[in-house]
Amino acid sequence: MSPGSELEASAVTNTSGNSDDKPERLIRAAQYVRMSTEHQKYSTENQAEIIADYAACRGFEIVRTYEDSGKSGLKLDGRLSLQKLIADVRSGNTDFEVVLVYDVSRWGRFQDADESAYYEFICREGGIKVHYCAEQFENDGSLSATIIKSMKRAMAGEYSRELSAKVFTGQCRLIRLGFRQGGPAGFGLRRVLVDEHCNPKTTLERGEQKSLQTDRVILQPGPPEEVEIVRRLYRMFVVQQRTESEIAGILNVEGFLTDLGRPWTRGTVHQILTNEKYIGNNVYNRVSFKLKAKRVLNPPDMWVRHDGAFEPIVERDFYEAAQRIIDARSKRYTDQELLDRLAALLAEKGWLSGLVIDEVEDMPSSMTFRHRFGSLVRAYELVGYSPARDYRYIETNRALRALHPDVVQEVIAGIESAGGSVRRDPVSDLLHINEEFTAALVIARCQVSPAGSLRWKIRFDQGLRPGITIAVRMEDDNRAIRDYYLLPWLDLGKTPDLRLAPENGILLDAYRYETLDAFMDLTRRAALRAAA
Template sequence: MRSIRRGIAQDHYPHGPKRAAAYVRMSTEPQTFSPENQLALIRRYAEERGFEIVRVYEDAGRSGLTLEGRDAMRRLLADVECGRADYEAILVYDVSRWGRFQDADEGAHHEHTCRKAGITVHYCAEQFDNDGSIGSTLLKAVKRVMAGEYSRELSVKVFAGQCRLVEKGYRQGGMAGYGLRRLLIDEHGATKAELRHGERKSLQTDRVILVPGPDAEVATVRRIYALFVSGEPERAIAERLNREGISTDLGRPWTRGTVHQILTNPKYVGDNVYNRVSNKLKQRRVTNAPALWVVAKGAFRPVVDAEAFERARTIVEDRSRRYDDAELLDLLARLLRATGALSSLVIDEREDMPSSSVYRRRFGSLLRAYRLVGYAPDRDYRYIEANRHLRALHPEVLTAVRTGLERAGGTVACDPVTDLLDVNGEFTASVVIARYRSTAAGSARWRIRLDSGLAPDVTVAVRMDAGNAAPLDYYVLPRIDMTESHLRLAESNGLSLDGYRFDDLGFFFSLAARASFTEAA
């Protein structure tokens, strides 16, 4: 019936053609799904059904597993939800182009959002009309599940292939790290070139292995191990290296964390380890148990000897052994007697006791742990310490943003008084940090102040995690779309705000990239 209906020529439309938007998406699939092929079929469908395509949303080279990175899809949904859509239908190649969501209900939810706004979604290449009938609803549900299952099966195959390569001693993704370099070899093991930061292999048959880096870096790594096993803690080692003017491989100052990473990563002893953490199918990043790791012993030339690595590992494991509740409270009581006050930062600064997060997990909250050792703060000292930490963090975040823009090819000037960034002389950006707060009911909240005095074109808001220790995610907020001077965010805020949320700043950095006239043409 559908093919017959499509074959009927429509000589005229009594009320004129209906306005429609086209959405196309392609990741790395065959040429069949190229944007040009999708648009060609969509245009034929529009001509047969009496639609006039007034806008095209295109996500090229983007996975359909989530909305992350699909800027065109985000804009489409934001236009629909905010009433900016000037069309009454959305034309998509098929259900899989709408998305390969692992939860089939997610795709249904986005379609329902459009339908609730009076906009219908048409799947042009499917063998059913999306008309709300029982048959089309069932087929659509099956297609959504099949689209998600395709990605799951592909993920299993890709992971198995990566594991085989790791077992053969080849490096799978990620930066080399301080004291190491990535070496490109061909399928026969012959050396081709050393890969610089940001470079990738171009041939599928080529492989990457790790080799020791410059002699100065190798000497520093060995020195870090020697200092640590002789009793010097990570923070003291970091301070020592910074005083001596030694930077990390990214040109940044050393921290306790960067030193700790060198002391605990098996790649420095030559082991190729994979699957320590994973976020398969764009899901939440998880830390895997050692039993799930894929390990190839002695795959690379070691930077440090096995004895030094084992001694460092033993020290770290002994220090982080599991304490029972009584031991944790005894350590906290000793710290209280020594300092006279407790806070998350006071706890975390101690090298000889567990972090504040251990107390939160074990006792439900720091305040409960405080009460159990007889400490009742007059006010929440964590608020003061968190603010102090965030003020110290802002210059580091600002520098990271500026560096990212410049690496993308932009020219950035920073006002020394206001910290306002001028990018390419084309737009200005302000960087703000949003502190994590918890309501009385335990819900997460963040407040963002948009500087109306400086009036930046874009505000980059860094939303901090529950411990206010590291960024959770980022909001890239254009001034033209912001009507309030203050924003109050929860964990989920609807597309009107979460349409501007990103897990990293790659999209924002890309705004600074310059294109040649040839590329632009």
């Protein structure tokens, strides 16, 4: 008798479960068990117990186990044990004749029932038969068993589809109520567990999950240092017009890591710049990945949202400005379209600069022209424009504008280190120090006259009227800071502009300092004894 006929005879003979009818030789078998989630703690044990009973009644000896724990049955991807089982069968590297599985759904909930049948066919082609131990049909290959098995495969896939639809409906409801659904909080944010009455319970660390069905999760601002990095990231992108790659490079040089403890990349910066959770909005279903199918980007009309669900850490104006910049940069213009728009801007303004280009609402950024044509000068030449001033002047001003927020932040850090308090106006950058006086910071570009003399022009803000203007004088190459002037409004504010030379006499140089230590001492809190 052939091994195949012996296997069929043993299977038919032992259907009744009569121990007297067991074959003399036990048939070597492998078992495949799978559980889909970590919550099914005893699922594989329960499966193995039923499989063991089936094997004992039918004369099978389990010699090998293939186990996929916590793996979805929707696809073969990620199910390493089933992949190994299929590979062993294909290579002939098997020491068993049968594969025992709890039921059809444990083999898989494939959305195409033919895929489930295909993997079973591979086994049968390799001389290995698959037995489903807890199903109501016999594993005898009969017409009735084949029909029922096909229905079971379709039902297994349909169960996942129905469950997915129910889960999605419940998640959408919770989103509209303002609760967070899945995923890490993100850099600068933290997940907070709340009870059914929205009372905070605890902060969830990465990987932690709620244990009670009635508990919910919301987002709250994270540590102040992370929140400040997020806000600074937006300032660098919106105010300084830096690219995502440049911002990632700066953060990496300064030693900051993402919430995953990894270096920053263009992608991680872009994710922060485009996610509405940083302005407090709860948005869901931007991307669909249902039933392990291909990831799909959904249009905005399919998004599920609750605006203002969480405390924002970025101002809406900054976020919207970032989106306009991203949209402008992401739109792909041809070279001729870029030049046509630049020529139209030249005709409207009469002159061009990086600042003029960046200030136009629907215009590609100056960085786009630099990348496409190599430099702004080359783009100017192609539209027939010759800058009246040295191009280095335009580039220097751009670099100083980019430097300004960083110097302001250094001043703020120095004040706080000295024990003072400071509040920065996000629009004007005016500093309110100890709620006693205000200060503004001006970076003065060094200009070289035709005769070779160095000059610096200081402009006082007549609208803000700061108590002290911190004038930062740059070196002649405009790359490093030369010194500082602390100019009080009461003494010099009535003059809109002030021109400085390297040496200015005692009346002006009395306000000159090599560092800002004197200013930090000015902001330092001092304890005063009460008079007796």
